Amino acid sequence: MNVPLMLVDLAGSVALLLWGVRMVQTGVQRAFGPRLRAVLASALRTRLSAFFAGLGVTAVLQSSTATGLMVTGLAAGGVVELVPALAVMLGANVGTTLIVQALSFDVSRVAPALVALGFLMFRRGDATRTRDLGRVVIGLGLMLMALHQLLEIITPYETAPALRSVLDAISAEPLVAIVLAAALTWATHSSVAVVLLVMSLAAKGIASPEAAFVLVLGANLGTAINPVLEGATGDDPATRRLPLGNLLNRVLGCAMALVIVPYLAPLVMAVEPHAARAVADFHTAFNLALAVLFFPVLHPYAALLRRLLPARLDQADPSRPMYLDKAAIETPVVAIGAAAREALRLADVLEAMLQGVQDAFEQGDRKRIAETRRLDDVLDRLNEAIKVYVASLEAEAMTDADRRRVDQVLAFAMNIEHAGDVVDKNLAALASKRLKRGLAFSREGQAELSAMMGRLTANLRTAASVFVTEDPRAARLLAAEKEAFRDLEAAATQAHVARLREGLPETAETSALHLDVVRDLKRVNAHLVEAAAYPILQAQGELLPTRLRTED
Template sequence: MIFPVTLIDLAGFVALLLWGAHMVQSGVQRTFGPRLRAILGNALKGRLRAFLAGMGVTALLQSSTATGLMAAGFAAGGFVELAPALAVMLGANVGTTLIVQAFSFDVAAASPALIFVGVLMFRRGSGPRTHDLGRVYIGFGLMLLALHQLLGLMTPYEDAPSLRILLGSVSAAPLLAALLAAGLTWAIHSSVAVVLVIMSLASKGVVSPDAAFALVLGANLGAAINPVLEGPSGNDPAAKRLPVGNLITRAGGVAACLALLHPIGRLLISFEPDNARAVADFHTLFNLATAVAFLPLLTSYAALLRRLLPTRLDPADPSRPLYLDPAARETPIVALGAAAREALRLVDALEAMVQGARDALVEGDRKQIADARRLDSVLDRLNAAIKSYLAAIDPDELSEADHRKLHEILTFTTNIEQAGDVVDRNLLPHASKRLKRGLVFTKEGEEELAALMDRLVLNLRTAATVFMTEDPRGARLLAEEKAAFRDAEATATHAHFERMRAGRLDAIEVSALYLDLLRDIKLANSHIVAAAAYPVLERCGELLPSRIATNGR
């Protein structure tokens, strides 16, 4: 066969292998994504449980990167200590070896059946779960087919002298072999695919067992490089602790195994004469040995990482996104979680704006007006960043529940940003006008405004809670606040006119300003209610389509 054609075939079969792995991962994420994330979150309370959870979740997802992003999200948010998160990564590294173990057996004959069943489920499935499981079956079938084709492609070159010389030089330099495999794994973002290709080379005798083991070590090292380079962005070194810690454990294990490669290889071949099976066993044993070596040391190791990568003490730009990791967009459930966490920062900024407007209105603090206005640009930038981030997620990778969650995040951020616009364009100019002209409210009027502003802050905090928990009870309580604010406005307006009749106001300008403030506070509250309460109530069937009475009622 012509060599350039062979290279094209090789690239095509590797691409098919990668696409099959992608279909398995996306199908599992759509079917079990939220459940897997919950399992992982509950397991992050002990090192052994975290290790087992990381191994199981990764075995299903076939992506240690996806598992690592989930763990990194928990760690970055302060929901879990670094040591259990590192244990998850050790388990994830072992989990990636399980599919290699399965494919090391002669199971290529199952490929047509898997693809046939998968297509039937994908095309004829009545529900989204059946549809997504069909993707999983198709993905496994494609992976088996690609591996079978790779084995066939290697057969004519078993005894090619030029290839023997090239790979012989690699076999004589295990470090070079490891670096080549690390670079290849980094380039194609899949250690599973690289190890499967190495298995096919070893099964045909194209590479010696020692060379194959060195290449496997490189594949493990390359898989740990991507999260470091493409992980959390920003200037805070603490965000890199988990991926850097995982890379160091892998590099330590690779260095130790390279030093003992020949005796380990001889021992393994004596137990397993099948080269392909020997490669799979070596891959699994390497990750198990690394986990056994580092699990007892994780507490001290985590402390060392905290010293080497301390949290940046400089105040961060509040408008800079902290959680919108670009690498997480490949894993929709993680990306949506990151966007939801970023959305909660909008609540913090809006609360500071409302508090500033309150202090400016009630206490006459001029400095609060400028500080609150600066926060509006923070809201605008964060909202724009969240929208751009969500728009970059492939809609074909989203399940029905994922699409609903994406819509709810957009609804939440849009309404919070609009509430901020009400504060910036209405409440703060009113406060500035009052101070410039020396307008004075009555004592009762000031108390009413302060009470409504305090209630607005409480409703904002409730909205954040409802957004996180999606609790219908909290949503109902928050929705009732809209009527409460309407009644409060009516009561305050009536009391205000009563004071006017009693001659307790000297200026009509004060009256107009007071009533404008009441309406604007009520409008800001309406956006807060719409941000969190309405999506939950609509999903529960408790939201009326219209308040307008129909004919005949």
């Protein structure tokens, strides 16, 4: 009896099972991800519709963890109320049992046919959705193959004293069994895979019905841990209400079920003598019982969660991302849209910085200078968050259009952040310098700077519009502003030289400061053009590789 070799084979089969589950999840999310999120968002009006939406979406995704992360992200952003969100989680917990029910029957013979069919769909399908559905079919085939292999591997060792001793110890210490199964489910992000593994052990008689039921309870508990750890972000306790509420009701359910399992196991086996089917039935019955128990009391339960986790009363940190939903990462087209929406916040922050600098030059307000410089830290943190979020997307899950849009989002965010650096380190510093030296622009000079800053603010809004619409016509208009600011700088330079010739030191110093401001405004405008206009024009083939004249 070669135990090390058996462990290697067992680990490989479990890995194949997990990979099959992941292929099903990612394939469905890529094919229907945006639509699934839309179904959830539109169904969260009543408790009943939310329950069935959670059940249906999870049955398709085959992951209550994925559904939990999506709904947690929606609830944390204030998009949905707590009561329907809790109803979604009750439905999701029931939905995840449906695939277990289907796979509890002996369907291993169709596994090779599923893999072959999925391969043909993936390789021969012209449409992206056909390829994604091919991935789903391959994943189902791999899951069935893995289950068949698990049974074959376990069969020669079903009478092994060591394995029997371990499982007998688990039966004697049900709390240890629950913790082990919960930890395994948390690590694999799949209660389906763990329950299927428990079914294999029960089918061969290696795990007693009582031990198998306890392990199933642990799997149900473990699947509620990931949304708690990954779904809620930030320091606001209100964002943790949904994942903690889901975890608490599963803890309560496991505690009650643990008491009756010794009495329930013989009854279940009397109704369903097939051990694997009995495990699947217990898994479904447990989640249905929890739904029946908690559904009528969702309103007072939500009120209790609000009291335990009150919302923060202080203002939200402006540097905290608002739209970077972690649950959307598995669906790149949705995640890229979230990153683009977050990038637009950078434009809003930069506009506030430009307004602050303009107020500092016009009113001489030192407080506005300090506020403007603090906003640059907001730009830096948001830009970093966007880059980290986009970097977490799987390259193989993106189309060419997705990759192009990612490049646009990164270009926009980085250039807006660089423009903020110019405002912080240059324009704000020049405003502070003017105040320290007591310099004053002429009425004409102040009016000119105010007009340029107003024009720059308008260009910033145009850049945001171009970034959203990707309209080549608007991109050309924005790109033309680069030449306009170049002309303004040339005119300011000529005026400065003329004042130097007049020999007036104070006028010359003020003129030099005026020229520095104009140059920095031109630099900010250049970043706006590079942020939004150039990526669009380059995609249209309207940008020249160099401004130098080529020799014939």
